[in-house]
Each structure stands twice: as structure tokens, then as C-alpha cells.
Amino acid sequence: MSEGVAAPLVEAKGLTRIFDVSKPWLNRIIEGERRAYLRAVTGISFDIGRRETLALVGESGSGKSTAARMVVGLLPPTAGTVTIDGIDMWAPASAAERQKLRRRLQMIFQDPYASLNPRWRVDRIIADPIKAFGLARDKAEIAHRVGELLTLVGLSPEDGAKYPHEFSGGQRQRICIARALSSNPEFLVCDEPTSALDVSVQAQILNLMRDLQDRLGLSYLFISHNLAVVRHMATRIGVMYLGRIVELAPSAELFAAPRHPYTRLLMDALPDLGMTGRPRRPIEGEIPNPIAPPPGCAFHPRCPWAFDRCKAEVPELLARDGRAVACHAVEAGRI
């Protein structure tokens, strides 16, 4: 699905994660309850090409962050595979290769306050991955590289001597980006990188991330709940609802003509900054409890186009002309 003939950099196939959310054993015995499981992500598949940005967008509880953590190797999947440049991220056989692969992928988190060690100076924070991967010969080379990275993200090399609390939120996110770039990665997983920032600072960070992508040829997996931010950043977008990808399409096409009812309603629910007078139609109802999701298509209780089949059968993500939709009504040509 990615452009070009080269194999995609990242491939996720049938990725599933189930969390055990049961009460303790004794409570289950006394209260006569069974084990409870939460399906955070159910069988999602996607690929990310080189220099491409794939965004996963969805509301809270849709499983987008869980998916990101499985891709980067922080959370083992219950089922399914992630391969990055042909190396399986979770197969025991590829442990040695995976160790080498680690350098090539990095992550940026939502909260720049929580992801920097407050007791370390900035230069030590940024130098840590360089030391861990043995990417520099001596101290002078490390110091030079740290200065280079700080300049790259729009800070000055002198800032390395400061502590994280001396910086504003936007500057801290720049430090996080510098740290992520210090091991010369090819692939960055960004989990809501600008959600904690103000709009004007968000604009600075988004511009920086795009510039870096052009200069360093990075690929991004971009997680966000903000459709406008995703529209700005992504080449392709996967819309998630209750652990499943319901629609996957190139960014421009998704926004020009959303197909899945959930995507359509999500676009309708967006506040309209253009003030075109377009009536805003809120989606009825709420996201169901993921421990006991509705049978069939998880969106059917809120969907105005739902029919009998939606209540019984889970729709599959079917690809057609470069985009994929998981909806019985779309498949049957009803919408």
C-alpha cells in the first residue's frame, strides 16, 4: 500500500493485546465472578513505508497507544507479529538482531515533564543513548554530537548544562526529540507528542518534526486523538474504534470522502473553525465498555446505518482502491 516498490519498513499483522483485568483470586471465589479480559487491540494490521507517516487516530480507549507500545517493543502482543525491516520484534529467535534493531527505533511520549529525569542535566540525558549503543569513541565526540543535536532541534549547545525544570513544555519536548534522535534512528513512534502543549508551541513542534523527517528521512508512527493534527502530519491515517481499525486511507482521501460511519460522524462532530455555518452533528451515545463490547460491529449501537448483519457479524477490513473500510453497510453499497 505504500508508494514505491521497496518493502515497507514496518509491518504489523493481526496485532492483538488482551489484558487480564480480573479481580484477585479470593474475590472471584467469594463473589462467584469469572475472570475478566479487556481486548485493548484486536487483530490490527498495517504497514509503514520509508519516509512515510502513518497516523492512528481514535478516542480514548480505542487502543491506539497500546498498538504503539507493541510496535516499539514495550508491550508484548497476545497475538500477531511486528516486523521492522524484516526482523520480527517478538520472536525469540531474532533476539540478537533485535538488539541491533533497537538503535534504529525510538519513541517520543506525550508528557515531556514525566519522560525526562529531573536529576540529570540535559547533556547527560541526550548522551545516554549514544553511550548505551556505543556510537561515539570519546567524551569530546559525545559532547560535540550533543551540541549538534541541540542545535538541530532549535536549542543552543549551552542548554546542555541545564536541568529539565529550567525549560518550558515545548522546549522539553524538543529535548525529548533530541534524545530520540541521538541514536540516529530511522523510525520514530510518537504517542500524542503535542497533546500537552499549547497551540502556538504545538505548531513549533509539528513544524520541527516535519523538517526533521525531510532532512533525516525518518518514518513516523503518529498517535493522536486530534484529527486536525493528524491531517497535518500523516501520509496515511488509520481510524481506530474500540481496538479495531475501522478505516485506513491516504490522509487527503480520508478527509475528502470518509467512508466508515464512525469516521463520517467524527468529522461532523469536529468544531468548525472556518465558520461555514455547517451544522455540527454530535454522535449519539458513548463509547461502550471494552470489557463487554457489543456483539458484531462495535459501533452498531451508535450507528444510524446499522442493520441486522451489523449486530451479528464483525465486519472485516476490506481493501478497495487503495483504502480499506470495515463496515457491512459500505460493503453492501448502502452508503
Place this chain on the structure above:
Amino acid sequence: MSEPVLSVRNLTVAFPTRRATLTAVDGVSFDIGRGEVLGVVGESGAGKSLTGAAIIGLLEPPGRIVAGEVRLNGQRIDRLPPEEMRKVRGRHIGMVFQDPLTSLNPLYRIGDQIVETIRTHTGLSEEAARERAIALLQEAGIQGARARIDSYPHEFSGGMRQRVVLALALCAEPDLVIADEPTTALDVSIQAQIIALLKRLCRERGTAVMLITHDMGVIAETADRVAVMYAGRIAEIGPVRSVIKEPHHPYTRGLMGAIPSIAGTASRLVQIPGSMPRLAAIPPGCAFHPRCTLAFERCRRERPEPMPAGDCRVACWLVADKRAEASA
């Protein structure tokens, strides 16, 4: 025009600290009329929430109002003794906060909380107040309100809780509702429901609303007029359409360009260099001048007051220059 419901003049809030006195809200003036929604927008640290807290008399010490006045229906409320102010709060001013869990007492059933508020402010009987509470919850979009009125807050979802808080804020039929980031903690699909509800309930009752948010989209959707705040001051205030379509102040212009649009035409977002100044180091003259690409000598020396520009009021010397040119 009849007398405004809320009239704020030169409101100044300061925090005395050991080193210096920090001015968090600096000479803010605006009016809100009956049935009108005024959006107050700004980035973190702009002083928008403190303006709301000062109006309702809920400033955290050592913060206090050091100058200016607040009038509700013509009567001054910023100098009221705490006991008097307590009666104004709830009866005349309703409040909706960002996090609905913190505005509801987790140990009481929601019905009890609403009934108590109604009885405190109106003197209805227990049964009449309960009927009123059920009607209000129904109106706020809680289905089966009669069955759910005896539930505890934790039994509701985030969106439902915010509906309960909205019902609670409106139950004494206040003249003014101050909503501080009412939808920020909610998902987009729920956010649209709550905004529509707030708008409808206030329009039907003629309640004035002060809507504090950082989200321009919500303002565009909801407000009649908007005040853009920067470093404790109002940078621009005017009808929402004018401010969004033709912003005058360089900060507003930058802010509008910085918002990614779902139309998605711009390849780069407008970037305002730097960040909001800290309270201890607000620059002299116009607080925005170090970040402003159009700043000139006067901006560094003299502080601009809001002056008319079109149907807005804008605190910027460029606007004064244009007016001088036009009249010359």
C-alpha cells in the same frame, strides 16, 4: 442596550510573593449581556482561569483582586464579605469546571447534591426540589433520570458526569454561568454533545455564559464574542466571526495560523517564536513585543490599551497607527 449581566472593569489580580508581586491578571475589562456567550481564549498562563476565579470570588490565597471592579446586574460583588458572596455563588453565578469528578462529591448521590443546591437557593420543599432535579437531569440529556437520580457520581461516564455538573450549575437559575474548560477532558464525539447542550440550555433561559477554553474550535462553535488573552491582558476582543476571520492583533493572527486545519492546505503552520513570558518577567510595553515580528519602538516602551478597530477592540500600537493614517 440594556444593562449587562456581568461588567468587569480594569480587573487586576496579583500574587504577592517574597521576591516580588506577580500580576497574573492585568487591567481586564469586558461586559457580558443577557443570553450572550463570551469566549475567553488563551494559552496556558494567559490568566483566563484566574479571571473566572476572581469574578466568582474563588481566588486561592495569596492571590487577590488588587484593583478594578466586578458588577453583577449593576451590583458590585468583588468587595462582598465571604458569607454574602457564598449566596451569590450558586444562586446568581453557576460554575462548570474542567473535571466533572472534582465538582461532584463522590460520597453523595447526585440527586442529593442537586436537591440540596435547589433547596439552599430557592426554599422549595424536598419533593418539589426532587421533581425539579429530575426535570433538569432529563433536560441535560440523562435518559431515565428518575431511575438514575439516586446513583453516585462514579456510576456515570465522563460525558454523563459533565451533564450532571451542568444541571447542578443551572439548578438555581443563575444569571451567569462560568464554564472553565468544560469539554477539555472529554472526547470529540462527547464534546460536541456537551457544547450543544450548554448552548441550548443557556439560550432557553437567557443565561449569560463566560466560556473559558484554549480551543478556538469550541469558541468558533459556541461564542457570540471572544476575548483573546495574553500574559494577563486582553489582546483583542470582538464578535467571534471578526476575530476568527480577520484578526487584527499579531498574536491572534499567529494563533489562528498555528492551528492545524482539517482542510489541510498549509504545508507549514504559522510559528510564533518563543513562548508566553513568565509572570516574574513580563516585558515592559506590549507584553507580546519580544515575539512580535511587527514590533517597533513604541511597543517596547508604552503599553497599548484596547482601542477600537472595526467592530473589535485591539490592544496594539499598529492599530493606532492605522487609525492615525486613516484620519490624516
